[in-house]
Amino acid sequence: MSSSSNKHDAGHSRFELKTLLETSRMLIESQDMDFVLNNLLLITMGKLMVSKGMILLYQPGSDNYIISKSKGRNCPKEGQTISFDWDKDIEEQSVIQCGVDDFEMPDLIEGDQHCTFFNLQTSNDHIGFLCLGSKGNKQPLSQHEVEFVESLSIISSVAIANSRMFTELRRINRMLDRKVYELNTLFDLSKDFNILVDRDEIIRIFKFAMLGQMLIRKFFFVLEHEDERKVMATSGINGELSDDETDKLFSLDDDLIEVDETLEKEIPFLAENEIKALIGLQFQSERVALVGVGARANEEEYSSSDYNFLQSLGNLAVLSIQKTYLLEERIEKERMEEELNIAKGIQKGLLPDPIPQSDELDIAASNISSYQVGGDYFDILEAPENRLLFAIGDVTGKGMPAALLMANLQAMLHVLLPVDISLAEATGQINEIIYQNTPSDKFITFFWGIFNPKNYQFQYVNAGHNPPALLRSEKNEFEELSEGGLILGAMSTMTPYDQQTITLSKDDLLVFYTDGVTEAKNKSETEEYGEERLFECIKQNRDLSASKIQNAIIEDVKSYSKDIQYDDVTIIVIKAN
Template sequence: MFELAKEFGGIQNPEIVVKLFSLTLMGQVGTSRFAICLKEGKSLYSKISGEYLETDKQTLFKLVSAPLLISELPDTKRYNILHDHLLKEKISALIPLQMQNEVKGVLCLGDKLRGGGYTQSDLEFIFSLSNLAFVSLENARLFNEELEKKKMESELLIAREIQQGLLPRTLPTIDGFEIAAENISSKQVGGDYYDAIPTDNNKFIITIADVSGKGTPASLLMANVQATVHALVPFQLALSIATARINDLIYRNTSSDKFITFFWGSLDAKSKKFQYVNAGHNPPFVMRRDGTIERLSDGGLILGIMKTIVPYQEGSVALNSGDSVILFTDGVSEAMDINGVDYTEERLESFVKGLNGKSASAMLSDIINEIQRYCTAAAQYDDITLIVFKAT
């Protein structure tokens, strides 16, 4: 048994554990028919159909606390159905599988190949053998779960690196404006994207987007959006036409369950005019110097849902000294407290009104602090992305 313990202890592959157990059971006891019924996880069957055992598992777990021959099964009405099922499956003995003195499963043994019943010494040996195998199976399961966890963590790290590498390292200086932006990645990593791209004639393309989904797929799709935006900006197309091109490209090259909420605009620093297209994104706030709020909602459908049929509409807003524009993703408005209640856009709008007169960087910092305060003790499930720019 000591040698078997060493062998089982060194195996991390569940299939090899079951194979070693099967061979040992066959060689030492003379049976090849067995079922391992587990409380958690998938049960294992060797030359037993399991048709009845699946329905009897809960009864087995309550009944079997020590090795038990079927002939010793309590003769009560409560176990009549179980007794009939075990006879139909030609089960002769039941062995508890224990972990920390708790029954986690039951080994159901078929008849011996050479005939005859199981002796007390057989049952004691099988009890020790099966629990060695069970502990080894549990260790293998935990080992593989840890490997899978590390693999997932590695993928999330790659996704986060992709995402952070595509965001601007520094924001451009815009004459007559202050600008600040921030992206706070969640543990799951989404596909948030923002950018501020200088163009000719003292104009700047300001973009914010949110790709559906999480992890590496979302980050890769976000990378495609970023590349497409940067490729189209030098052509100086009308925003409505460029948005349609991005939409058609995403629609042709992604599955139907992938989509992007997208907002971008061209800020003319000289005239202080901001032209924009909103493709299904959370409408940004325009906070006037007197504290009144407007929303930027002109545009069209979310990107990637369908081919462009109806042209995207452009909106335009004139900004005066003291006016601010706040762009955000739904990781801000849908941030949840510990009870799962969303922060909401209404609450955000009310909070933003109280920031009137502050600088762009101060507003950005205050909004982030407010969201983090609201979510105290709750996990962050989505990226938080904000851009604030203000006419000075």
């Protein structure tokens, strides 16, 4: 009897060992956790002939257990989460038999007071429990049965850990694949954006990427440029953002905001269009745009990776759009520079070269252009009977319009010069032509006069220009030649212009100038050069030649303004011989 029993036990042990080996190979080779858990539960229930069992997996983040597998009547349903208020020492026990071991365990299986808990653990982590109900004969598990299930639990714990590791690796691989896909998408889009200079086409591609790549059916894209905020693209949006709502959106602090009820109440547009998230976009460390996105068409929730992709896509689009603005500004700048160069050429061509000379007068004249072409004009023309005509003017505005108006003025002077009419009549005719043929915002301050060498008389008309300064040789006070009338082009010639005549004596000094001289500002731009400084400079240099007096004035103005010039500087100096 003893020999037969020993043979039976030996055969039984060999069968169990074979079962363990086959089961361990099957479980460890499997990478499917569901398969591992199912086999663990079914093999143990079948081996021990129990009708109820379950597997509880530990959730470290929430410190709860989830019922992963459940078989038999009165067992909790799979997927149910359970929280246990027990001593952590229980998680370190290999096996706990309810009703036998001195541990208080929860009554998981209704009506069964003799459950057995097998700890599923690796050397590093607690995974959960295999919970088996009592045997059909209501007897506790034998030591042999406990050891068998314990061994199977150890093997299964390794299989579960491996399965989790492979699951995590697959998740990471999927995430890496997604990242590679997103990077390739951004790379391809960046190539498309880089070759485009059409802002509408850039926005079209951006919209396509939102719809096609991210499956976003509702979104809006707002861009700020030169203090103006404009909706550049929308899809599936009803209504329009008000200026107040747009300002509130741009005032939000974070670059990623998931819309909640509070924000929906503050900005109703978001609730009306079911906007889920707001993404701020930056250019040169400043928020210049904002994208609002609704739910995805596949109903997947946005992940942090999705938001990062959207932000990268948006920033790429913003960079490309800003590039188009910069290109337009560059083209406009080049166009303006070309216009300025043409205007400077016209202006330079209008100035007398060489300057006519006279035995009776020492003459010097100069025009120093600022970067912005102004409307300064001067001319010295030889008139009939050896007379000399001196003219100086300042056209409103800058650039090409001012240069063209200057050219018209010079043409009129040349036409009227040989005509036998007085300066006053000629000034009236010039004013009428300019008034009738130029916009109301274009006019000219103008002074001109004719010098007669026979009697040293100088006849002049001042049409609203800075009065030339006359310094008599025997005096130390200035006379200003201001008689005339209104500036040219302001209104029709209702009242005739006044014409005055002065007689020059030896060493008398007459200085014509434009407002670029007297309105030059100091370095702090708080004070103008002014007439007093000009007159003082003329007095200090009155004994010099006309050319040196002119140079002294120019240097004094430059010194005062620290060589910062905002307007043309035009000067004519006449000294009677």
